Amino acid sequence: MMEQRLISENVVLLDQVFRDLKPAYFKVRFWTGEEWNPPGLEEPKVTIVIKNPGILAHLLAFPTDVRFGEAYIYDDLDFEGDIYAVFPLGEYLRKIYPRFLTSPTFWRKVFKLRMSARRARRLEGRGAAKLKGKVHSIERDKQAISYHYDLPPEFYACYLDPMMVYSCAYFRSYEDDLATAQKNKMELICRKLRLRPGERVLDIGCGWGGFVIYAAKKYRVKILGITLSENQAKFAQEWIKREGLEDLAEVRLLDYRQVDEKEPFDKLVSIGMFEHVGSSKLWTYFRKAWKLLKPGGLFLNHGIAADWSWRIKRWSFTDRYVFPDGELVPIYKTLTIAEKIGFEIRDVESLREHYVLTLRNWVKNLENNYDKVRQIVDEPTYRVWRLYMAGSAYAFSINEQSVFQTLLVKNRERGENDLPLTREDIYLNWDILK
Known part of the structure; x- marks a missing residue:
């Protein structure tokens, strides 16, 4: 009854x-x-x-x-x-x-x-993030990164591509598989940066080292990757050794604010890390990038952006269970601060539809590998990732949020740089990559 x-x-x-x-x-x-x-x-x-x-x-x-x-x-x-x-x-x-x-x-x-109503028995497992300290301090940012990224690498491998790239891929065709699309993305970034052998490159928020490995192997640049995740740093360092790239590639456990290089870099890249910077630290972020870059150098910033109705969403599901302290800001805010620092904006490309495809691939891989995933993490963790990635795919599909690659240049005196007149060189000879 x-x-x-x-x-x-x-x-x-x-x-x-x-x-x-x-x-x-x-x-x-x-x-x-x-x-x-x-x-x-x-x-x-x-x-x-x-x-x-x-x-x-x-x-x-x-x-x-x-x-x-x-x-x-x-x-x-x-x-x-x-x-x-x-x-x-x-x-x-x-x-x-x-x-x-x-x-x-x-x-x-x-x-x-x-x-x-009676209360049902709740599954035991992953709880909400509990961070301490001032928002976007180095110590608190490290806690936030650890909360999301310091699960076993084997878990992320259940849904990512073989290069462990945890950011929007680049689908040159709807028929591209995830691995191909991620290689496309890394190649696109290298071409936009016009990488040349021997150049010094900094990868801000390098993850498990996919771009570090790719750029070092193919373009023979000397690249330093930094991350706040201990598991990512260890994984990347071991990968570099397996590939025999110690003379070209290095990964350190370091915050971008702590980078103190006597010699500036030729190129900077940040792929999928920008969401962790925070609105209050945008000036700090771009100012640090400016100081680390040589005159004439290029900086490619790849990050998710909120729509025009932007507001900081504290205590949302994503903030509590996925990316604590993560903030999405509209692209106009990003570009405004970058320009105020002194950068010239040379190229802005939206990859919104590409992230829908990327996330749907991740969700499919996660679901297909459910039994393997459950051997690594608990049920609530699986459900958090499934829900957040599916929800993100939906948000991108309705233009509630987007993702942009922005190419910035630190001009020499009187606006001089070495960029070509057109972007044609970026897209030439793609077919030889197959």
């Missing part, structure tokens, strides 16, 4: 909240196996499995991404089918929520269901 009453109350709530969702494309399965099918549903894209009788009321009372994310990662609910179909529901709820704020009927249903 209790079970049926709880299900009936959930059904009434679902009917009220989703009556205006047209066309209907999802269904709900309750913990007893019974289902709710909205009117007009033909073939559901996704089935939401409710395991906790009170979770629906908990989510609808205050529909934030943190609550939805925690409900999923701790197994109060699950998704069967197309996980990407879940995210438009968040948009729908944000639009209709003001209508329910002043509805006594809605709130009576919500509170009644929350009070009478």
Whole structure:
């Protein structure tokens, strides 16, 4: 009797909240196996499995991404089918929520269901980040990086390409596989930087060393990579030794603010690290890059950007469980500060659609390697990564966020540099790379 009453109350709530969702494309399965099918549903894209009788009321009372994310990662609910179909529901709820704020009927249903429902057993595992210290201090940034990147490298290898590149790939064709697309991206960056043998290059936030290895092997540059992740630094250092590149490549455990080279670099590159810098440190970041670069030198900055409605989203799901203290700023803010420092902006390229393809590849690889992943990390960790990567793919697909490669030059006196008149050289002879 209790079970049926709880299900009936959930059904009434679902009917009220989703009556205006047209066309209907999802269904709900309750913990007893019974289902709710909205009117007009033909073939559901996704089935939401409710395991906790009170979770629906908990989510609808205050529909934030943190609550939805925690409900999923701790197994109060699950998704069967197309996980990407879940995210438009968040948009729908944000639009209709003001209508329910002043509805006594809605709130009576919500509170009644929350009070009478039992609490399901939550999965044990990865918890929210708990960082200490001043935001974007070197010590706190190291904690933030460790929280995300210092899991075993074998876990990341379950969904990344063989070069362990953890940033947006470059698909020259929809038929490109992930490994090819990541090599394309590294080649594109090398060409934009016009790398030449013997040049000194700094890779800010080098990850597991994929670009360091690629640039050293193919372009014979002398490249230093830096990271705040101990696991990444160790992995990259061992990889360099295996490749016999110790005379060209080096990776250090170091913050970009701590780099103190007597001789400036010919080229700088930052690939997928910019999101960790923070709005308050953008001036520091670009000023440091300026000091580290030779006159006439190039700096390629590859980073995710927020849309025009930018605001710092503290205590979002991503901030708590994925990239603590990470901040996305709009491209105009990035470019404005870079110019104020003294850089000339020579090229800006959006790779937004490429990141949709990249993330979908990562999600597919993660799902296909579920059994292997679970031998390395706990279930909540798997769910955090699956949810954040799928959600990010959706955000890029609707232009809620984008990713840009920005080529900056530190001109010599009177605006002189060695850049060619056109960009044709970047795209010539790509076919020989196959």
